[in-house]
Amino acid sequence: MEAKDKVLEVLNNSDQPLSAGQITEISGLDRKEVDKAMKTLKDEERIVSPKRCYWQPKK
Secondary structure: OOHHHHHHHHHHHOOOOEOHHHHHHHHOOOHHHHHHHHHHHHHOOOEEEEEOOEEEEOO
16 A cells, blocks of 8 residues: 555545544654655645645545
């Protein structure tokens, strides 16, 4: 499973927006991998930020 798929899975399984640090803890991925995956997901418009530094899947 790619890092971006893992990040998206973590966000989909959460009932609230998560920070990159929380995603790192839950997924077990390296922080740099999470940041890179989140950048890709942002560019693909698959995640959105409802408040600063917190992310959730786009509905």
